[in-house]
Amino acid sequence: MTSQPKAPLTRRDRWRNRAVAVTGLVTVWVLLWGTFSWANVISGLVVAAVLLVVFPLPPVTFAGRIRPVPLLRFLVRFLYDLVVASAQVAWLAVRSEHPHSAIIAVPLRVNTDLNLTLNAEALSLVPGSLILEADRSTGTLYVHVIGIRSPDEVERFRRSVLELEARIVAAVGSAEERDRIRHDEAEPAGSVELEGAPT
DSSP states (O other), X not given: OOOOOOOOOOHHHHHHHHHHHHHHHHHHHHHHHTOOOHHHHHHHHHHHHHHHHHSOXXXXXXXXXXXXXXXXXXXXXXXXXXXXXXXXXXXXXXXXXXXXXXXXXXXXXXXXXXXXXXXXXXXXXXXXXXXXEEETTTTEXXXXXXSOXXXXXXXXXXXXXXXXXXXXXXXXXXXXXXXXXXXXXXXXXXXEEEESOOO
């Protein structure tokens, strides 16, 4: 099957893509500060403007639309994951034994720059997981996760990432991307390297 050539972006599309980029950067900025205030929002707008002007990136096409109800579901689940992961990391910190960790490769089902970025940002903001690399050509995230002790936990984490992707696509993805999530079977588990596992 040959892919159809993409139509050039209109001025409206370019402005919409910039608005999405600014919104995403400001959201990440406020989350990193941990407090919603007008000062953080305004400073986030300044930082976003500087980044987009000084460090221009290839345009990230936003082919979907924002759906309020799925977006609310994503935000509620994201806040829940933040609380649970924070408690788990705190428990690991007070334990005497060294926690095991793993590097897990998770190929996403929707291979777009926007989807890759949103999933990477969401995972990095949750304590206990850190993006080591994002392979743009294959749409694969390489995530360092602490507290992993068995292959079953590896697979459970991988499924949680795919569920996160499904929530993001449901909130802001296109109809085609949503269909792909609904109909595609889960990809085989990525390569895993356990750290600190008993020999």
